[in-house]
Amino acid sequence: MVYLDYAASTPVSKEALHVFQQLSRDCYGNASSLHDAGGKANEILTYSRQSLAKLLDGESDGVFFTSGGTESNILAIHSIMNGLPAHKQHIVTTKMEHPSVHYAVNALTHRGVKVTIIEPNEEGIITKDILEEALLPETGLVSIQHANSETGIIQPLAELAPLLKKRHVFFHTDAVQTFGKIRVSLKELGVDAISISSHKVYAPKGAGAVYMSTEVPWKPLYTGAVQESGFRPGTVNVPCIGAFVAASEQTILQLEEQHKLDCQLRDYFIQQLKKQQLPVRTLHDNGKRRMLPHIIGCFFEGFEGQYVMLACNKHGICISTGSACASGYHHPSPAVKALHLSDRDALQFIRISFGRMTSKDDIDQLLHTFMNLQKETEGE
Known part of the structure; x- marks a missing residue:
């Protein structure tokens, strides 16, 4: 074939598979448990958070693990909008986004959030002028993909970020297709939140992450969750996350x-x-x-x-x-x-x-x- x-999707690398198997065998405790097995799992989780933050040019407390890119996009968008005041309930995104972004913004319309979908120029690029025209005094969040998974067109996020910073608008990007392919740096891109996924970087399916800047006043989509600092409920999949980070480290090196x-x-x-x-x-x-x-x-x-x-x-x-x-x-x-x-x-x-x-x-x-x-x- x-x-x-x-x-x-990518095949799982030998290195990632080895880590997954080893952690599944030797590190099966629940990372939330207080006994030694739980503590061992939590140590792996802590290392994984620190490593991924370093790869994204951020801080470890900004990393929240998820089940993949789709959930990362949905949770990032909803959590940011949940944390914004009533007078900042407008989101701008693009026609080219991954379906998960459109799922998220469509759901937000049912609770009264105003959504604007912008189109690129004939080159497939969102320019500063196109974005600026869509911004309103009540705009709280802009979500623009780093690069499109179908066309491969890269958006000039670093050129758009200063406009949003000036207007105190938060900036999220779906970097699922670019992480591990080109440099993805929170600081260089000027974004506040990044979504990534494991199975695009030769790791098993079932893991992903959101990086959220500490400046973002997010509130969880699911109230009452204790895992991932309340960002996402459910037992944390430590073996899959460990394999994700191992694959990410290797992919960035290459x-x-x-x-x-x-x-x-x-x-x-x-x-x-x-x-x-x-x-x-x-x-x-x-x-x-x-x-x-x-x-x-x-x-x-x-x-x-x-x-x-x-x-x-x-x-x-x-x-x-x-x-x-x-x-x-x-x-x-x-x-x-x-x-x-x-x-x-x-x-x-x-x-x-x-x-x-x-x-x-x-x-x-x-x-x-x-x-x-x-x-x-x-x-x-």
Whole structure:
């Protein structure tokens, strides 16, 4: 099998699996228990919190562990809005966000929170002017993803942050797709809250985290919880969190090397598309955008993305038509439509994403499948 869907999920690394197995076997106590077994689990949790905070350029008391990226986004947004006064109940987010962000803001509307959904410019970028136009005196929170999981387009958060600081508006970002791929620093980005997930960095599914600045006056979504300083109820999954942090440490150490490899694979893929004269256009063809190199959004002329994906799957190649969390819905992706494309073009969208084990041979097999698809069209 050729796996080219790393943006959806990554395989568990040997190191992360080893940590998970070891902690499951030797550190099975409840971290909230007062006996020695609980204390041992709590020590692992404390180390994990400190390590992850360091990787995010923050403080350990700002880290709250969750079950994954979706819960991280929902809890971060609700907790921040819960802590804001009545005159700051307006949230701004974008059309391209992960579905979990839209779940969160839609739920907030039922309790009277005003929501504004903004669209990017034709390059897929939220500019300072676009954001400023959406801000109101009652705006309390802005949530903008660091980079889109479907298109790979990176948002200029550091350029937007000063505007929000000036207006005393809190800034949350979904960094699930960027953590471990490019540098994610609380201080450099200028954000107040960050969401991340374990299964994007070669760790088991089931863990995630929210980093919340100590300046944020958050209040929990679930009242009465004692775990994670009240941020989230439920027994803390120490083995999964330990594996998450071990994988994160390893991924960050390899970040520059992997980034270079991703760029080489991307360039090779685009060069071969042109060399073989395949009717495939990529979002990377536009040099005005800053993009993640491991995600390539493509449009295969003459075929809907779903057909291309199924044809690749038939040949043992895994690609995507967009966000896996929205699979099963056969309509243009909001993130792709936000690029001001027609429904026809948006439905042709496919996503290829590289990872630690991707090779040029994998790319060649994909290109060969593309060539066969082209021949089908020419033969009609």
